[in-house]
Amino acid sequence: xxxxxxxxxxxxxxxxxxxxxxxxxxxxxxxxxxxxxxxxxxxxxxxxxxxxxxxxxxxxxxxxxxxxxxxxxxxxxxxxxxxxxxxxxxxxxxxxxxxxxxxxxxxxxxxxxxxxxxxxxxxxxxxxxxxxxxxxxxxxxxxxxxxxxxxxxxxxxxxxxxxxxxxxxxxxxxxxxxxxxxxxxxxxxxxxxxxxxx
Amino acid sequence: xxxxxxxxxxxxxxxxxxxxxxxxxxxxxxxxxxxxxxxxxxxxxxxxxxxxxxxxxxxxxxxxxxxxxxxxxxxxxxxxxxxxxxxxxxxxxxxxxxxxxxxxxxxxxxxxxxxxxxxxxxxxxxxxxxxxxxxxxxxxxxxxxxxxxxxxxxxxxxxxxxxxxxxxxxxxxxxxxxxxxxxxxxxxxxxxxxxxxxxxxxxxxxxxxxxxxxxxxxxxxxxxxxxxxxxxxxxxxxxxxxxxxxxxxxxxxxxxxxxxxxxxxxxxxxxxxxxxxxxxxxxxxxxxxxxxxxxxxxxxxxxxxxxxxxxxxxxxxxxxxxxxxxxxxxxxxxxxxxxxxxxxxxxxxxxxxxxxxxxxxxxxxxxxxxxxxxxxxxxxxxxxxxxxxxxxxxxxxxxxxxxxxxxxxxxxxxxxxxxxxxxxxxxxxxxxxxxx
Numbered sequence: 001x002x003x004x005x006x007x008x009x010x011x012x013x014x015x016x017x018x019x020x021x022x023x024x025x026x027x028x029x030x031x032x033x034x035x036x037x038x039x040x041x042x043x044x045x046x047x048x049x050x051x052x053x054x055x056x057x058x059x060x061x062x063x064x065x066x067x068x069x070x071x072x073x074x075x076x077x078x079x080x081x082x083x084x085x086x087x088x089x090x091x092x093x094x095x096x097x098x099x100x101x102x103x104x105x106x107x108x109x110x111x112x113x114x115x116x117x118x119x120x121x122x123x124x125x126x127x128x129x130x131x132x133x134x135x136x137x138x139x140x141x142x143x144x145x146x147x148x149x150x151x152x153x154x155x156x157x158x159x160x161x162x163x164x165x166x167x168x169x170x171x172x173x174x175x176x177x178x179x180x181x182x183x184x185x186x187x188x189x190x191x192x193x194x195x196x197x198x
Numbered sequence: 199x200x201x202x203x204x205x206x207x208x209x210x211x212x213x214x215x216x217x218x219x220x221x222x223x224x225x226x227x228x229x230x231x232x233x234x235x236x237x238x239x240x241x242x243x244x245x246x247x248x249x250x251x252x253x254x255x256x257x258x259x260x261x262x263x264x265x266x267x268x269x270x271x272x273x274x275x276x277x278x279x280x281x282x283x284x285x286x287x288x289x290x291x292x293x294x295x296x297x298x299x300x301x302x303x304x305x306x307x308x309x310x311x312x313x314x315x316x317x318x319x320x321x322x323x324x325x326x327x328x329x330x331x332x333x334x335x336x337x338x339x340x341x342x343x344x345x346x347x348x349x350x351x352x353x354x355x356x357x358x359x360x361x362x363x364x365x366x367x368x369x370x371x372x373x374x375x376x377x378x379x380x381x382x383x384x385x386x387x388x389x390x391x392x393x394x395x396x397x398x399x400x401x402x403x404x405x406x407x408x409x410x411x412x413x414x415x416x417x418x419x420x421x422x423x424x425x426x427x428x429x430x431x432x433x434x435x436x437x438x439x440x441x442x443x444x445x446x447x448x449x450x451x452x453x454x455x456x457x458x459x460x461x462x463x464x465x466x467x468x469x470x471x472x473x474x475x476x477x478x479x480x481x482x483x484x485x486x487x488x489x490x491x492x493x494x495x496x497x498x499x500x501x502x503x504x505x506x507x508x509x510x511x512x513x514x515x516x517x518x519x520x521x522x523x524x525x526x527x528x529x530x531x532x533x534x535x536x537x538x539x540x541x542x543x544x545x546x547x548x549x550x551x552x553x554x555x556x557x558x559x560x561x562x563x564x565x566x567x568x569x570x571x572x573x574x575x576x577x578x579x580x581x582x583x584x585x586x587x588x589x590x591x592x593x594x595x596x597x598x599x600x601x602x603x604x605x606x607x608x609x610x611x612x613x614x615x616x617x618x619x620x621x622x623x624x625x626x627x628x629x630x631x632x633x634x
Contacts, residue, residue, distance in 0.1 A: 069420055072379060073400055094513065094535065130558070132537040132551060132581060133404055133626065134463065135507060135514055137425070137449045138470040138491040145468025164424070165447075165465065169381065169402045 065191045068124055068170040078188070079172045085112045086121065086189035089147060090182060093128070096142035098150055106147060109189060110154035123147050124188040125165040128181035129174075133167055140165030147187040162192075231271035232359070235302035236260050238275070238282040239319070243311030252310055252344055253282065256319060259348035260306060262389045263366040266606060267356060267591075268613030273302050287322060289331050297326045306355070310344075317341045321351045323358065332358055345391045365586040369630040370593060371396070371406035371415055372604055375622030383417050385432075385630070388606065388617055396430060397421070405450040408630045410457045418450050427451045427462060427479065440479030442466075449493060451475070454501050461485065461495040461504055472506060472519070485519060486526070496540045496548075505529065505539040505548050516550055518565070529567050536561075538582055542609075544589040549573075551581045560594050562609070573611030580605070584629045593617070595625040 064086065068078035080088050086109045089102035098106070113119055125140030125147075144163035152158045173180040238253045257275075264270040279296040286292050287307045297305045308321035316338060323333040333354050337347040349366035356364030369392075371385045377395075381402045386393035397403040399421035407416045414431045427440040427448040442448050442464055449470065451462035459482065460475040471492050472485040486492045488510055495506040504519045508526075516529040516539050530536040535553035542548065547562045554572070558579040563570040574580035578598040585592055586606075593606045599616065602623040607614040618624045 067423075069401060069423065072402075075379070130579075131514075131535065131553070132494065132507075134450045134493045135491065135537045137404075138463070138465060138493045141447075141465045141468050141470065142491065148468075163468065166402075166420075169404075169420075 065193075067122065067164075067190050068126070068166055068188065072170050077172065078170050080188055084189075084191075085109075085116075086191060088186045088188050091143055091185040091187075093181070093185065094131070094139065096139060096146050098146055102147075103150065106150050107154060110151050110156050113151065113156045113160065118193065120160045120162070120192045122190045122192055123161060123163045124190060125163065125167075126170065126184055126186050126188065127168045128184040129168040129171060130181065131168070133169070137165050137167035137169075140167045143185075143187050147189075232269060232304060233273055233301050234264060234270045234304035234306065235273045235278065235297055235300065236264070236275075236306045237278065237280075237308075240283055240285075240287050240307075240309040241311070242309040242320075243313070246312065248341075249312075252312070252317070252341070256308070256310065256344055256348045257306075259345040259389060259391075260352050263349060263352040263364065264355070266366075266388065266613075266615055267352075267364065268608050269356070269359065270304075273300055287320065289324070289329075294324070294326050294329050297324075302326050304355075306351075308351075312341055315341050317344055317347075319344070319347045321347075323355055343392070345387065345389065349387065349389075362588055362590070363632075365588050365591065365629075365632065367633055368587060369412075369633065370584075370604065370617070371408060371417075371628045371630065372595075372618075372624055373404060373406065373626040374618075374620055374624045376620035376624070377622070383415065385415070386618075390618060394432075396432075405626060406628050407450075407452050408628055409453045410455055410631055412631045412633050414453075416451050416453055416460065418448060425449060427460075429477070429479070438479060440475065443481070450495075452495055452497060453477075454497055455499055456501055461497065463493045463495065472504065485521070485524075494538050498541045499543050499545045503541075505541055507537045507539065516548065516563075529565075530563065530570070531567070532570060540584055541565075542585055542589045543587055547609075549583040549585060549592055551583065560592065560611075562592075571611070573607065574614070582626050584627050585609075586629050587631050593627040593629055595627060 064081065064084040071078040087105045089105050123144040125144030127136035127140050144165055148161045148163050151161055171184045173183055236257045238257045241249045241253060261272045264272050277300045279299065280292060287309045303326050305324040305326050306321065308319060310317055310319045318336065318338045320336045322331055324331050335351060335354060339347055346367060352366045353364035366388060369385045369387055371383060373381050374384050375381055380400045381404065382398060383396040383403045383406045384393055385396060396415055401420040403417055403419045405418050413433055414429055416427060416429050418425055418427050425447045426442060429438045440448055446464050446466040449463040449465055451460045453460055458477060462473050462475050463470050464473050469489055471488060472495050474482040474485055476482055488508065491509040493507050495504045497504055502521055505516055506519060507514050508517050513534045514537050516536050517526045518529050519526045533552045533554060537551050539548050539550040547564055549560060549562045551558050552561045555576050557576050558581050559572050559576060560574045560580045560583045561570055561572050578596060580594050580596040583592050583594040590609050591606055592609055593604060595602045596605050602625050603619060604617040604624045604627050605614055606617055
């Protein structure tokens with residue numbers, strides 16, 4: 001018979017007669033009063049002076065000027081509206097090189113930036129939801145940076161362009177199909193200030 | 199600040215308990231499961247409205263753990279002959295034949311009494327064939343934490359059988375969208391009980407990592423818009439924000455085995471590299487210098503090496519960095535997409551996510567790069583593996599039931615069982631160390 005106990009019994013049994021072994025450490029149970037997220041952290045209060053930070057307090061935001069994170073918070077789709085002067089560009093799976101189509105769109109985006117010289121843009125890198133979150137955060141950063149570098153070679157001042165990666169975290173669609181994945185592998189251009197008044 | 203209770207129970211080894219010293223694993227892959235019965239507990243105190251719930255609740259929690267381990271076949275309660283409330287819980291006060299008749303070789307019996315909001319639980323493990331008691335313990339704790347007493351006793355049972363305590367008095371930290379469209383971090387026991395929401399900032403919170411003392415969670419968040427790391431103390435509710443240098447962003451981090459340092463992924467100008475930080479987030483030194491992607495670091499148990507992901511070969515692959523020499527060696531060569539490694543607490547293997555046939559699966563590989571094994575099927579995705587503190591189990595997330603849920607399996611891939619079923623996607627599990 002297959003008794004574990006039998007196996008156990010063939011070993012030396014150490015019989016322990018103990019009445020008390022551990023002292024009781026009774027812990028007080030303070031009730032939670034707030035969660036990690038809602039509190040100010042005791043570390044540095046986050047003023048790192050990045051271009052992107054200015055968008056929070058400064059620029060007014062519209063559809064073309066709202067970060068995908070804010071869209072998510074407001075329950076809105078992070079899809080770039082057709083009316084935006086800055087169009088999204090798209091990437092292959094696990095790629096961050098620029099396709100011919102992406103370069104064409106970037107040239108058009110660069111023209112708009114040159115005609116709107118006070119505009120500052122935050123370039124968001126996004127990924128489809130396949131693969132791991134951390135790798136996709138890094139991949140999204142590569143995509144945003146590739147777009148930024150190409151825009152600067154076209155003559156847009158680098159200081160006007162900041163980048164952020166949302167990895168796979170803020171998709172425009174959630175179906176497990178290539179047509180949806182391809183829409184999520186994108187760089188998006190959020191106009192922080194100096195938008196046309198039209 | 200929000201805080202968590204990770205209380206300590208008094209426990210006493212009851213007189214006449216016997217402990218067997220057994221070493222090695224008795225049941226391996228595909229081994230026969232040991233038939234055990236877990237009787238509902240006898241109420242030794244005054245009957246109250248919740249006596250019935252406690253009687254079966256403690257037994258249910260033990261059944262859950264024993265099944266999850268994969269080493270036991272728990273005999274269904276409907277087959278039990280004796281009445282739990284009518285028979286005794288000590289040797290000689292019940293008939294072993296009632297249990298051998300239904301095929302039980304092991305038997306767990308116990309009793310409890312409630313005084314105010316405190317519960318005392320006595321649990322015993324019997325050998326039905328030998329008619330002997332193997333373990334007897336008495337625990338005291340808060341009534342609402344009764345499941346934790348069950349988890350602790352199952353850890354004792356597993357120690358009796360395998361020579362190494364079980365891992366059921368542990369918690370899992372994970373990311374969930376169960377509260378809506380945001381990704382928040384939660385911790386809970388393996389059975390989903392004592393669920394605690396760590397973040398509630400309505401943004402994206404990722405990559406939770408337990409400190410080795412089980413007291414803090416390191417995680418990354420977009421709550422201050424630019425992603426960075428936060429170290430949250432569960433007991434005090436205190437939190438430290440890690441501020442990267444100008445233009446940088448921390449994507450993730452892992453606390454070292456000695457708890458004194460952190461390896462973090464820092465992104466700057468599109469490049470990601472690994473950096474060593476102290477516990478307060480102060481930069482100690484840069485560990486990798488590459489123009490590509492370097493992410494997902496994980497420590498070796500001795501803290502001397504770090505396994506991580508790099509795309510320097512053209513696709514994401516695993517590499518091992520030796521901290522003393524600063525040199526990296528490539529670990530994985532098969533497959534075009536290998537990510538999210540974690541080093542076994544035993545030190546011998548590394549678990550990771552690999553892409554195969556357009557799907558993601560969990561693999562392990564020996565530290566020298568030999569003997570890669572796929573543990574999950576190709577017909578769905580399985581990702582984000584994490585080792586149990588004893589190295590005998592792996593938790594992971596999978597979409598095999600539609601949405602992503604957390605699962606656990608034996609380290610060889612056997613006995614894959616679902617842990618969570620929230621209304622959202624549960625991902626990125628990180629297994630705590632053993633807790634008090």
